[in-house]
């Protein structure tokens with residue numbers, strides 16, 4: 001095999017101008033068209049870069065010295081937010097972050113030869129910090145005691161952190177109360193190398209409107225020593241707590257939560273509201289993490305659906321029924337499908353509590369259920385899909401084509417799979433009729449959510 005020559009070598013220091021920013025928020029420097037990825041630099045900046053890793057197709061570099069600064073650069077007061085996955089875009093001013101997200105989608109469309117599609121400016125937040133209503137914090141024994149924090153990007157090295165910058169500060173305070181109790185009762189942190197130890201993760205959720213707090217202690221063992229004392233300590237240290245749950249995860253996996261929950265104190269669930277509808281949230285259910293932006297996202301999707309109370313709507317990947325129930329007010333009938341049984345139980349309960357009787361929920365894989373509905377002759381006027389990052393299964397798109405709804409609303413959390421799926425929808429007769437609307441659900445990170453409206457050609 002011919003030896004591949006690359007234009008840089010490990011350890012080399014070069015001076016270069018940053019050409020671009022990747023979807024993950026890393027700077028890109030080109031050496032004879034060969035890309036070098038460099039964290040913490042921005043397009044247009046000149047920098048001294050040390051090459052740290054070389055492969056046949058690309059290299060990684062480390063910023064040594066910044067020679068010129070981009071006007072979009074902002075100072076971030078704690079470098080740990082950049083080094084962890086907390087705020088990888090933290091050096092980019094917020095208006096520039098919003099443009100970056102719009103540009104990300106435009107670039108992907110261009111690569112897919114869909115450049116005729118327009119992308120609207122990203123809908124941002126007034127206060128793009130402290131927005132998350134949920135934290136999942138790893139626990140580790142280090143520096144002589146149990147620590148909570150966040151992993152360094154691309155690793156499982158814990159960086160102890162007390163102010164998480166993008167989380168609701170009340171959640172940060174609750175984590176510290178839990179951490180101190182775990183220390184006080186000498187609870188052993190889980191060690192993923194040996195598979196030993198007890199506490200793996202602390203999860204905290206807080207209702208944006210309700211202010212109800214749920215604390216979930218994820219353990220590697222069936223028993224949590226001093227469970228009663230710990231629960232009592234949380235009750236006295238976290239005044240808004242409504243639910244304390246032990247989740248057992250004995251598997252040696254990267255999955256954070258197991259399937260077994262034991263309520264240690266209070267209720268099994270908490271509540272919150274979205275667009276005036278009350279939602280029950282269980283430890284395992286998916287619930288959007290940025291409630292303020294979620295309301296904007298759903299309002300955009302609902303307005304795009306153009307409902308007048310006469311339509312039948314399918315909400316595929318419905319979670320606990322948030323979109324379905326918000327839509328039900330404006331539709332004749334809504335069908336929701338979701339893979340997690342507990343989420344569907346919550347969805348049904350949510351419908352009851354809100355006295356919504358025109359929504360029906362089914363547990364199942366959206367792709368299988370859509371094909372089943374299609375065979376049964378269900379003819380929705382509007383199909384809403386809100387899949388996870390991997391996007392839609394082709395079976396679902398085929399079934400959608402056969403069901404022929406007048407409108408399809410695609411809520412996407414991954415522009416790459418969105419663009420792929422838009423091409424597939426085109427092949428079953430759907431085209432995009434409005435500019436794609438990005439909504440910033442995750443300020444300070446490169447993630448972007450978007451709403452796309454399609455109609456039959």
Ligand SMILES: C[S@@+](CC[C@H](N)C(=O)[O-])C[C@H]1O[C@@H](n2cnc3c(N)ncnc32)[C@H](O)[C@@H]1O
Nearest residue numbers: 286288317318319322338339365366386387388
């Ligand atoms: C991005 S979330 C959207 C949830 C909901 N629409 C919301 O906004 O809260 C995607 C949901 O799809 C569910 N899911 C993942 N794969 C699925 C599949 N094959 N079929 C049905 N649901 C699935 C997940 O459990 C999750 O609740």
